Amino acid sequence: MTTTIADRRIEDAGLEAGIARLTPEKIQKTILAVLEGEGGARLKTYVETCVRCGMCAKACHYYMSHKDPSYAPVAKVRQTMWEILKHKGLVSPEFIHQCAQIAYTECNLCRRCMHYCPLGIDTAYIMSFVRRICHKLGVTPQYIQDTAHSHSATMNQMWVKDDEWIDTLKWQEDEARDEMPELRIPLEVEGADFMYSVIAPEPKFRTQLIYQAAFIFNQAGLNWTMPATPGWDNSNMAMFSGDMEIMGRVEMAHFEAAQRLRVKRIVMGECGHAFRAIYDVGNRWLGWGMHPVPVVHSIEFFWDLLNSGKIRMAKKYPGPVTIHDPCNVIRGRGLMDKLREVVHAICDGVVEMTPNREHNYCCCAGGGVINCGPPFKNVRIVGNSVKADQLKATGVKTCIAPCHNCHGGLEDIIHKYGLGIELKFLGDIIYECMEKKGAS
Amino acid sequence: MLELYALAVGPLAWLAFGVFVIGSLARLFSMYSLAKKKDAAFLSYMTWRYSLRSIFHWLIPFGSLGWRENPALTVATYVFHICLFLVPIFLMSHIVMWDTSFGFTYAALPDGLADGLTVAVMVVCLFFAWRRLSLPEVRFVTSNHDWLVLVLVFCTFSTGFLAYHQIGDSLTLTTLHVLCGEAMLIAIPFTRLSHMLFGFFARGYIGSEFGGVRRAKDW
Numbered sequence: 001m002t003t004t005i006a007d008r009r010i011e012d013a014g015l016e017a018g019i020a021r022l023t024p025e026k027i028q029k030t031i032l033a034v035l036e037g038e039g040g041a042r043l044k045t046y047v048e049t050c051v052r053c054g055m056c057a058k059a060c061h062y063y064m065s066h067k068d069p070s071y072a073p074v075a076k077v078r079q080t081m082w083e084i085l086k087h088k089g090l091v092s093p094e095f096i097h098q099c100a101q102i103a104y105t106e107c108n109l110c111r112r113c114m115h116y117c118p119l120g121i122d123t124a125y126i127m128s129f130v131r132r133i134c135h136k137l138g139v140t141p142q143y144i145q146d147t148a149h150s151h152s153a154t155m156n157q158m159w160v161k162d163d164e165w166i167d168t169l170k171w172q173e174d175e176a177r178d179e180m181p182e183l184r185i186p187l188e189v190e191g192a193d194f195m196y197s198v199i200a201p202e203p204k205f206r207t208q209l210i211y212q213a214a215f216i217f218n219q220a221g222l223n224w225t226m227p228a229t230p231g232w233d234n235s236n237m238a239m240f241s242g243d244m245e246i247m248g249r250v251e252m253a254h255f256e257a258a259q260r261l262r263v264k265r266i267v268m269g270e271c272g273h274a275f276r277a278i279y280d281v282g283n284r285w286l287g288w289g290m291h292p293v294p295v296v297h298s299i300e301f302f303w304d305l306l307n308s309g310k311i312r313m314a315k316k317y318p319g320p321v322t323i324h325d326p327c328n329v330i331r332g333r334g335l336m337d338k339l340r341e342v343v344h345a346i347c348d349g350v351v352e353m354t355p356n357r358e359h360n361y362c363c364c365a366g367g368g369v370i371n372c373g374p375p376f377k378n379v380r381i382v383g384n385s386v387k388a389d390q391l392k393a394t395g396v397k398t399c400i401a402p403c404h405n406c407h408g409g410l411e412d413i414i415h416k417y418g419l420g421i422e423l424k425f426l427g428d429i430i431y432e433c434m435e436k437k438g439a440s
Numbered sequence: 441m442l443e444l445y446a447l448a449v450g451p452l453a454w455l456a457f458g459v460f461v462i463g464s465l466a467r468l469f470s471m472y473s474l475a476k477k478k479d480a481a482f483l484s485y486m487t488w489r490y491s492l493r494s495i496f497h498w499l500i501p502f503g504s505l506g507w508r509e510n511p512a513l514t515v516a517t518y519v520f521h522i523c524l525f526l527v528p529i530f531l532m533s534h535i536v537m538w539d540t541s542f543g544f545t546y547a548a549l550p551d552g553l554a555d556g557l558t559v560a561v562m563v564v565c566l567f568f569a570w571r572r573l574s575l576p577e578v579r580f581v582t583s584n585h586d587w588l589v590l591v592l593v594f595c596t597f598s599t600g601f602l603a604y605h606q607i608g609d610s611l612t613l614t615t616l617h618v619l620c621g622e623a624m625l626i627a628i629p630f631t632r633l634s635h636m637l638f639g640f641f642a643r644g645y646i647g648s649e650f651g652g653v654r655r656a657k658d659w
Contacts, residue, residue, distance in 0.1 A: 002576050040478025041471050045642050049635045052586050054571070054578035058509050069577035078581045114650070114658050116506035118498055118517070119635055120643035280653065284481055290653075334655030358656045359505050 004070050005079050005098040005106075012375045014142030015100055019093035022137060027096060030136050031089030043129060046121045047085060050074060056123065059116035061361045062106055064386040071383070073113040073123040076102050080130045100139045103130035105376040106383070109240070109367035110327040115359060124367075128242070135242030143373030147237035150200075152246050155230035155253045157237055158200035166228050168203040172211045176218075180438045183218045185210070188261065189225035194296070195263040196226050197254065199235035199271045199404055206404075209269065212431040219438050220310040224267070231257030234268050236277035240368025244285055251282025258293040265294035267301045270425045272328030272403035273366055280332060297329050299402050302426055303338040306345050314435045319349020321424075322394040324410060325360035326403035334358075343400055346429050351394045361387045363401070365409025381416050384409065388417040402426050441611050448618040449537070456622035463629035464637055471638065486648045494647020495640055497659035504659035513571070520564040523557040524593070528621070530554070533604070558601050565594040589632055596620040 035043075057063045057072035069075055080099045084091060109124040117123075134140060140148070150159045160168075166187065173185040186192065196217070202209050217224050226232060231253035238246035255278075258266050268274055275297050283291045296304075305311045323343050329335045336357040343350055353360065364384035369376070391399060391414070399414075399421050401407055407423050414421050475483050497503045507514040528534060532548040539545045549557070568590055572582045599617035602608055627633050650658035 002580060038478075041475035042479050042482060042645070044474065045471060045638045048632070049638045049642055051632050051635050052578065052581045052583070053513065054575060054581060055506050055510050055513060057577035059506070063577070069580040072577045072580070074581050075577065114646055115504065116509070118504075118506060118643070119639040120494070120498075120646035120658070122646055287481075289484065331650075331656050332654050336656070355505075358658075 001067075002069050005102050008101075008379070009097070010101060010105075010375050010379070012101075012141050012372075014140050014145050015097050017142075018100070018134075018137065018139030019097045022093040022096060022139070024090050024092055027091055027093065027137060028089040031084060031091075031133055034133050034136055035089070038132065039129065042122070042125060043081075046126060047077075047081065049119050050077070050121055051119070053118075055118065056113040056116045056121075059113035061108075061110075061112075061364055061386050062383040064361075065383045071106060073107075073116075076107055077123060077126050081126050084130075084133070096134060096137055096139050099130050100134040100141070101376075103127045103134060104141050104144065104240075105369055105372045105379060107367060108327070108362045108364060108369050110362035111331050112327070112359070112362060114331075131240070131242035132244070133242070140241050141372040141376070143375075144237055144241050144368050144371040147371055148241040148243050148246055151233075151236065151238050151250050152243075155250060156200040156233035157235045158204040160200050160203055160233075162230065165203055165232060168207060169210065169226060172207055172214060176211050176214055179440065180215060180218055180436070181440050182438060183214060185214045186225045187228045189223075191262050192225035193223040193263065194225075194265045194267045195258045195261055196224055196267050196269070197232055197234040197257075197274075198269040199274050200233045201235075201404060202269065209425065209427060212427045213269065215431055215436075216305070216311060216427065216434065219434065219436060220305055222310070225261055225263065227257040227261060229257060229260075231255075234266075234274040234278055235271065236274065236282065237368060237371055239277050239281050240273070240371065247277070247282060248285045251277060252286060254278065254282075255286070255292050263293070265296055266291075267296045268298065270298045270402040270404065270427060272326040272332070273368075273405055276328040276332050297333065297335060297402075298426060299329060299335045299339050299342060302430060303342050306342060311430065312435045313346055313430075313433050315433050317347040317398070317424075317429045317433050319347055319398070320351045320394070320396040321347045321349065321398040321400055322351050322353055322391070322396045323356070324353070324363065324399055324401040324403075324406055325357055326401065326406045327360070327362055327366060329403065330360065331358050339402065342426060346426070346433060347398075347400070351396050353390050353394055361390055363387065363403070363406035363409030365412070366403075366405040370405060370408045377412070380409065381412050384413050385417065388413045388419060391419055391421060392417070396421060398422050398424055400424050400426060400429070441615060445611060445615045445618070448615055448622065452622055453618070456625040460625040460628055463626070467629045467634065468637055471641075482645070485652060486645055487652050490648040490651025491644030492647075493651055494658050495643050497657070498643055506659075512567075516564045516567050519560050520568075523561045523564075527554055527557050527561065527597075555601070555604065558597050558604075561597045562594060562601065565590060565597070569594075585632060589627065592620065592624050592627060596624050 060073050062071035107127040111124045113123045147157050169185045176183045236250050278295050364380045501518050502508050530549040531554050535548050571578045599613050603613040
């Protein structure tokens with residue numbers, strides 16, 4: 001069935017309030033300014049070069065799930081950027097609502113479509129550009145805007161106050177010392193080998209991940225630290241809301257925390273979008289070709305710990321398990337081989353999904369989509385039945401996904417489609433099955 | 441008609457080739473200048489190695505995920521583009537014209553083969569038209585511009601085919617054929633046919649990002 005974005009309009013307080021303030025003239029003025037200031041050869045080439053062949057349709061999990069052509073990557077561009085350019089920005093507030101709904105909630109910026117476009121058109125970039133325009137117009141979904149506000153005010157995504165952060169770490173240290181009496185979560189250690197950074201949902205509601213990471217690092221006898229100041233959160237929703245100014249501030253705080261502590265590198269938890277922010281987006285915005293402090297994702301770090309023998313597995317986690325490849329560290333950093341080596345080292349009976357590695361389907365939560373909140377939840381869950389089918393076909397009971405957003409998205413489809421699969425982080429399994437010599 | 445033919449193969453041919461060459465160069469140059477001015481931070485990630493690596497994989501039939509998942513389109517696309525270059529350049533009648541005008545000549549395709557390849561282009565044009573009409577995901581994004589480009593190619597090859605086989609009035613068809621071909625040349629820099637110019641750069645850029653920064657393949 002063919003619909004258009006107008007047929008599936010969703011009410012959202014942020015979008016409604018945003019468009020209520022606009023007129024076509026105001027919209028045009030802003031759009032022309034953004035195009036003039038930020039639209040360059042990439043946008044022009046992509047728009048002019050696309051031959052409208054429709055090959056990219058099959059790349060997108062939204063299209064594959066809905067089988068509605070208006071969800072194809074090129075269709076998303078047709079319903080947004082092409083119209084904007086055709087009308088030289090003179091479009092209605094309602095049209096901007098549609099643009100925002102498509103760009104924020106129907107595209108995960110997962111870049112799978114680049115494996116389908118012969119001309120190499122980066123649809124994710126075009127959708128980010130549309131988001132940038134919507135942000136400048138003040139038309140952003142309420143939930144993701146709230147996280148951007150949180151970043152702005154607190155430098156973390158979840159309104160965690162400065163003292164709450166330290167308190168949470170001390171609390172987890174205290175908890176973990178029941179199990180390993182000598183365990184420390186070192187704060188503000190200058191010159192440590194690495195700074196461990198996490199995303200704000202960890203202190204907020206996934207505190208066991210901090211516990212587990214601390215346990216693993218202590219067991220391995222590592223020289224590490226965490227900052228006691230803002231800059232500890234490596235997540236960045238402003239990157240996805242189109243607020244590049246806040247995005248830059250957040251990344252600056254993160255890099256500066258590491259530089260202030262004079263650590264050799266930043267090791268980050270199992271998060272995909274945070275890695276994208278640090279490795280790919282934030283550094284460029286701040287004028288660095290690559291990140292100013294070496295950055296290592298958990299997958300690579302665990303690979304290193306296992307290979308160097310710093311941690312050993314007491315047993316292997318019983319299979320069958322499957323591996324979900326998060327787009328931001330696989331298509332974004334090529335960690336697919338290391339991810340497999342780690343999983344094979346800690347689990348028995350690994351069953352691969354098809355397709356996998358760089359060609360894997362997205363979790364449908366990333367790119368800020370899950371952060372747009374409940375109004376858009378059903379669309380993304382129904383929009384990822386293809387992932388549910390993919391998971392179901394493996395016949396496993398456990399899925400390893402080394403990314404927070406992927407957990408959110410996969411959790412929802414596992415529940416909705418009754419897959420009966422348990423989701424795990426690498427850290428969950430390593431903590432559970434490793435040799436625990438320091439434990440009491 | 442003879443005057444029109446003389447005009448078409450004389451001044452208009454110069455005009456068409458001129459617009460094609462100068463227009464293409466101008467467009468490439470202006471895009472490069474724009475890239476340097478506005479996208480310098482991204483242009484800096486482009487590398488020959490990863491650009492060519494990506495382009496190489498995408499030039500191989502079924503060498504990428506996109507090609508593999510669209511097999512009919514893949515075959516059609518390769519046949520179409522190969523013929524689109526081979527036939528005009530290596531057709532005996534065209535070489536004869538180079539010879540008459542400028543006195544140089546080179547190996548030609550056998551007439552029978554060239555004829556077959558011409559038919560192939562026309563068949564693929566019909567296939568493309570069928571896709572635009574029948575496949576929802578293609579129909580959704582098709583505009584008049586896409587039809588214009590397709591019709592231009594189809595007319596050029598079909599008039600050439602008819603003229604060669606002496607079906608209909610030969611002079612009229614030959615004149616139409618020349619005019620269509622010239623229109624196509626002129627259209628290359630200024631329509632979606634410009635993917636001939638920019639496609640390699642777009643692919644090369646994303647190949648560089650995937651290869652150099654993201655360390656993942658993009659095919």
